[in-house]
Amino acid sequence: MSLLCWEEDVNLRQYNTFNVDSIARYLVRIRSTNDLKDLLASPQFRDLRYLVIGGGSNILFAEATFDGVILKNEIYGIEVVSESENNAVLRVGGGVEWMSLVTYCIDHDLSGLENLSLIPGTVGAAPIQNIGAYGAEISDVTLSVEVCNLETGEIRTMSKDECALKYRDSIFKHALKNVFISSVTIRVSKAQFHCLNTQYSSVQDVLQQQGVTTPTIRSVSGAICLLRRRKLPDPKILGNAGSFFKNATCDASLCKTTMKAHPKIPLFPGPDGFYIIPAAWLIEDCGWKGRQIGKAGVSATHALVLVNYGGAQGREILLLADSIIKDVQTKLGFQLIPEVNIIR
Incomplete structure (x- = not known):
């Protein structure tokens, strides 16, 4: 029974x-x-x-x-599967809060997740989105994902390659939408063998302000937590889902055309010869940052974040998102794609 x-x-x-x-x-x-x-x-x-x-x-x-x-x-638990001089392999329940896993690793001197500090959500959701921040992604440490097919009942372990983890994307958003992720297995480094990723100038600035001359995984995590709290509203106070849109991309030829039409637009080299245009810049350039319509609006501190000022219905937030998409397309010629999973 x-x-x-x-x-x-x-x-x-x-x-x-x-x-x-x-x-x-x-x-x-x-x-x-x-x-x-x-x-x-x-x-x-x-x-x-x-x-x-x-x-x-x-x-x-x-x-x-x-x-x-x-x-x-609500499948919890963090299990050490194996350990060597250089690293440790962890099997983590899909229901474990993401930041709880980051904290566990830092407390046990395990590196690889510190740049992903304070990302909301659970471990089971992380590979679906291939979460990333400050030059790191979960794909950097993922070994395998255990899934249950909710159509057939089959439970199997998928390798990292089978998961097709890409920028904010995976097979779980496409061919395998019908699975339940019960656990994720990752390999993290022993801190003394890990090269810290502090390439972002904002991270370097915070460390410098705090007088940190020799960064550790804990100090890097603390700097990133501070940066995220500055930029992103606390959902317990102001409802939001973090970054609502993906960054836009363009190829080399479109990049040249874009630069001629909008000389100030920031462009960054991306994978496969493409360039990345920050969606936050596009939204802010169109005048949406800090704008409120009814009970929904765009955060005044980060243009990528749509917020519920209290009592907004989901449909109101969706209408706001659609308005932003149309305006950016009309004014700048870029099609914004939601990063958030919209349930209709």
């Missing part, structure tokens, strides 16, 4: 960092792979739309109701 609890008519406000109201028909908490087996054996599940969530930090519920079942990933 299944021990799963099917919670009914659940307001998802506390399960999404935008803090928008949306009533789910059911919510089920998954705490082990056995729970997944029970779930898939349930006749009730087969006829329902479903959505897997972790910390709800990359989701916008655009409708007032979700007529289906929310699967809340």
